[in-house]
Structures are given as structure tokens and as C-alpha cells.
Amino acid sequence: MVAYLMATEKIDFTYLDGTKALDSLSIKIPGGKKVAFIGNNGAGKTTLLLHFNGIHRPDSGEVSYNGQKLDYSSKGIKALRKKVGIVFQDTDSQLFSGSVYQDISFGPLNLGWSQDEVRVKLEQVMKETGIWELREKPPHFLSHGQKKRVAIAGVLAMEPEVLILDEPTAGLDPVCTSQIMSLLNTLNINGATIIVSSHNMDEVYAWADYVFVLKEGKVIAEGSPTDVFRRQNVLEAANLKKPLVLELYDNLVSNGLLARKEEIPATREALIALLAAEQPSNRQGSKKREEISYAAGV
Amino acid sequence: MLYIDQFVYKNRMRHSHPLEKVIFAFATILLSVVTDKIAVHLAVMTVMLSLLVFKAGIPANVVGKLLLGPGGFLLAGVLVLAVTVHVSAAGMLVALPLGNLYLGVTVASLALAASTLFRSLSAVSALYFLVLTTPMADLLYVLQWLRLPAIIIELGMLVYRFIFVFLETAFSIYAAQSARLGFIDFKRSINSFGLLFANLWGKAFFKSQALYNSLLSRGYGGELKVLSPEYKFSLTNTLLFVLLELGLITLAFVV
Numbered sequence: 001m002v003a004y005l006m007a008t009e010k011i012d013f014t015y016l017d018g019t020k021a022l023d024s025l026s027i028k029i030p031g032g033k034k035v036a037f038i039g040n041n042g043a044g045k046t047t048l049l050l051h052f053n054g055i056h057r058p059d060s061g062e063v064s065y066n067g068q069k070l071d072y073s074s075k076g077i078k079a080l081r082k083k084v085g086i087v088f089q090d091t092d093s094q095l096f097s098g099s100v101y102q103d104i105s106f107g108p109l110n111l112g113w114s115q116d117e118v119r120v121k122l123e124q125v126m127k128e129t130g131i132w133e134l135r136e137k138p139p140h141f142l143s144h145g146q147k148k149r150v151a152i153a154g155v156l157a158m159e160p161e162v163l164i165l166d167e168p169t170a171g172l173d174p175v176c177t178s179q180i181m182s183l184l185n186t187l188n189i190n191g192a193t194i195i196v197s198s199h200n201m202d203e204v205y206a207w208a209d210y211v212f213v214l215k216e217g218k219v220i221a222e223g224s225p226t227d228v229f230r231r232q233n234v235l236e237a238a239n240l241k242k243p244l245v246l247e248l249y250d251n252l253v254s255n256g257l258l259a260r261k262e263e264i265p266a267t268r269e270a271l272i273a274l275l276a277a278e279q280p281s282n283r284q285g286s287k288k289r290e291e292i293s294y295a296a297g298v
Numbered sequence: 299m300l301y302i303d304q305f306v307y308k309n310r311m312r313h314s315h316p317l318e319k320v321i322f323a324f325a326t327i328l329l330s331v332v333t334d335k336i337a338v339h340l341a342v343m344t345v346m347l348s349l350l351v352f353k354a355g356i357p358a359n360v361v362g363k364l365l366l367g368p369g370g371f372l373l374a375g376v377l378v379l380a381v382t383v384h385v386s387a388a389g390m391l392v393a394l395p396l397g398n399l400y401l402g403v404t405v406a407s408l409a410l411a412a413s414t415l416f417r418s419l420s421a422v423s424a425l426y427f428l429v430l431t432t433p434m435a436d437l438l439y440v441l442q443w444l445r446l447p448a449i450i451i452e453l454g455m456l457v458y459r460f461i462f463v464f465l466e467t468a469f470s471i472y473a474a475q476s477a478r479l480g481f482i483d484f485k486r487s488i489n490s491f492g493l494l495f496a497n498l499w500g501k502a503f504f505k506s507q508a509l510y511n512s513l514l515s516r517g518y519g520g521e522l523k524v525l526s527p528e529y530k531f532s533l534t535n536t537l538l539f540v541l542l543e544l545g546l547i548t549l550a551f552v553v
Contacts, residue, residue, distance in 0.1 A: 050511065053515050055511050055514055055515055078517060078519075081514070081515055081516070081517050082517065085515065085516075086512070086515045088508065088511070088512045088515075090505075090508060092463050092466075092505070093505050093508035093509045093511075093512055094508075094509070094512040095459070096455070096456060096459055096460075096509060096513065096522070097435070097455055097459060097522075097524050098433070098434045098435035098438065098455055098458050098459060099433070099435040099526075099527075101525070101526070101527050102435060102455075102524035102525065102526060103524070105523075105524050105525035106513075106516055106522065106523065106524050107516040107517055109523040109524065109525060110516060110517030110518065110519060110523065111517060115525060118525055119525070119528075122525075135527065136307075136433075136435075136527060137307065138303065138307075138433070138434070138435070138458075138459070138462075139459065139462075140303075140459075140462035140463070140466070141303075141304075141307065154516065155515075155516065158516065158517070
């Protein structure tokens, strides 16, 4: 039997205004993985993520962590929120304090740690996320990318087992995006389960181990990224685009320009390397063709 | 827009202990209020403004611009003090007959006006010294040190942070409206301003809910506990402040 870290069993959730956000949704998330939720705006991604640390409570159905049903008593919730941290999409609604240092100290202090323990942790986590130099600044002096890292550090300081990020790279430039994604990789290697929601299919394809596709509060597909992104009917139903690298690779293979490989390239670098390795024979061919076209006076 | 905060965070005195600065500033404000000597008021202004410009490195024109605000209010207020109304023009330096009454200035009213003006300006300059050298987070630390109720400190922290979020939101709505000619004439301006305000309210409520959710997920339990970086006392700063304060006190009470 596979041990699942987090699971939901037929959960329903309707907002006060009558919007049905989750519709009998059941999922199982294995621990130690990099998991991505994809789907349109309004598919229920954020609502689902807020169920994982007890901010939302399902109208019916059950959420469980580590095989245990969530305990919604204040003690149970406190224990859960230590283990499951959420980084919200809008950093301006997450950072509340007058300085970066103070803001990050908030979570660990709520866990009841001593001042000395908190100070040690703060220095470590701020250096890890590359924001130690910003510690005395107020949030309104920071760029969007810097605010994002502060928000992540504020959650990391609580040493969660699961880190959930709601659209962590929305609105970030490519450099910031790759910094954040490689930070998430490092955290995952160190043992944390990482869950993100995203609209960037190329990013999800390159990064995730496991993908859930949400539509109108339901899971319509799940599996490894290569598996999910090759199901045309799923992509159409959820209005999603196939990742460019996978699309190119599949086309190259089906047109006989590239031999089918055991390992499918996940990043553009991997695809380029694959093409370069394939080159020698092709290059000669193309050179010959060039010579022919020259000779023909084209 | 003049973001005073930018100068506060770049000033050269921001790393001295906030308590040193708070005690120095408030002792000086108290002295300014207690003493009647204009010489002391002028000395306080000289000390505080030169500390700001030369030691903290805040540009003189910024300090000047900031003084214009309260300065304007003070002048208007002092003008009323300087002018008196009386049945006879006796003792008035300048008098303007108004029916049976005389509107004019006397030596006493001028002295009162001048002493009020300089007293206020010197207190304001001492306050500016504090405000322009000490970031809000440090000031809140002092309030915490003084054992003020947590609710006041938390409110201060949230208000400070969300003033900027609020302003940024307001400016982005304003920019979006002007880009579509929302402020082309007076009538449209009134209309657009109303929409801006309504929108801002909606957003504020939405953001407060989002903030509450994010605080909850970081273990919020009704109290916004935060930790400040550790501050260090500086002997040279403390000595400087003590010497300056002693000098001002001597000027006020001994000379």
C-alpha cells in the first residue's frame, strides 16, 4: 500500500455567495514529491489549497493528513499549520509588518519558540532565501520578486513538512522565476513535500513529479506530467496548452527526425542536448542539401 | 510623491539605538515647551536641524520642505495671536479703526506671537529629528519597551504597513482612470473620484480577508508577536546627546 501524505475524500465546498468551488473532490498526494495543480482561473485550485491547512473546512467529505482525519480543534489546527505552510499569491496580503525581519519572525514566535531560537532560525532561513541584506527594510521598498522570497521565508521559518505555494511565479521575471523554482527543488531534496498551483504549463512540465488537472471543482486527470500532457482530450477539456518542449519532442519523433528515447526531455536544455547529440548524420545531410541548392543557383 | 520613508531608511543615524533618539528628542521637546527664552528655541532648532542635515545626511531641501507644512499652519495661527482688538488705540504699535474698535498689534501680543511661533518650531524640529532618523519599526519597538498595550502597537504596525498598500492601490486605480480620461473635466473628475473611493473600499475588505487567512496559516492566535533586530547602544552617540541636552538646559535655566 502506498502511504499518502495528504488526501481528500469527496469534499464539497460552496462559498457564502453560492459559488460551488469544490465538487465531491477526492485526491491522494504522496509525500516527498513535487506536486502541481493546474486548471483555469476559477477551477478551485486556491480553494483546495486552503483546505490543506484548515483555513477552509469542507461542507462535506474529509481531509486527512498522514492518514489522520484533520482535527479542527484549536490545538489540532495549530499542530497542522506548523506542518503545512501556505505561501499566498498576493504578497501584499501576506506581509503585514514594518520590516522584513519582524515579518518573518511572526510564524516561529507563534509556535512558542524562544527569542534565541527564533533569531538563529531567522538568520538561517533569510540567508537560504537570499534576503539577509533586506532584513531591515519595510515591505513597500521591495520588488515583487523580493517580496515573494520574504513571503516564502516567513513560512519556511516555521519548518513545515509541506510547503504549499499558490501561483508562486505569477508576475515574476524569468530570473526570479528560476530562482524560486530552484529554491523549491532544494527544499524538496531536503525532504519537504512541495505543492504548487500554476498557469505556466512549461514550468509545471519541467518541474513537477505529479500533476492534478482541475476543472469546475473536480479532478479530471492526474499522473506524471508526460502522461497528463499527452492526453489531448484532457488538455482540451481544461483549456490548457501542451508544454512546448513535449510538443516539439513528440512532433520530432513522429516525423522521424528524432529517435524515440527512454527518457523524455523535461527542459528545453535537455531537448537541445538531445538534438545536438542527434546532429552528426543530419548535419551532413543538410550540408549536402545546401550544396545542391547552391549548385542549382537557388 | 515625497516618500519620507526613503530618507529615513537611508539616513546615517538610523542604526543608533532607538531609545537614545527617543529620549533625546522628547527631553528637548519638553525643554522647548517649558522655557520662554527664544534664544533656547533658536538653539534647539539649530541643534536639531544641523543634526538632521550634517549628521544624519538628510538633504537640507527635504527638511526645509517638510518644515513648510507645520510652518504654514503656525504662521496662520500666530497671526491671530499677534492681532488684538480693543476700544482704544493706546499702546498699539499699528492700529486700524473699525467703527468704535481698533484692530492692531501691541508689544505684548507681538511677544506672545513670537514666543509661540518659536516654541512650536523648536518642538517640531525636535520631533522631526526623531521621525526622520528612526524608522517606524524602531519606534514601535520603543513603545513595546515602554509596555504599551499590545493592541496599540499592533494597530500602529498594521496602519503603517497598509497605508502604503492603500496608497499604491489608490494610485493604480487613479492611473487606470486617467488613462481613460476619467479626470478630463470637473464633472468627470467628481464621478471618477467617487468610483475610485468605492472601489478602494471593496478592495480593502477583500484584502483584509486575505490578510486574515494568511495570518491564520502562520499560526495567528489573536496577537501579532514579532521580533525586532537587536539594537546596540553607542557610547559616542549617547555622550553627544547628553552633552547637547546639558548645553540646552544650561542655556534655558542658568544663563
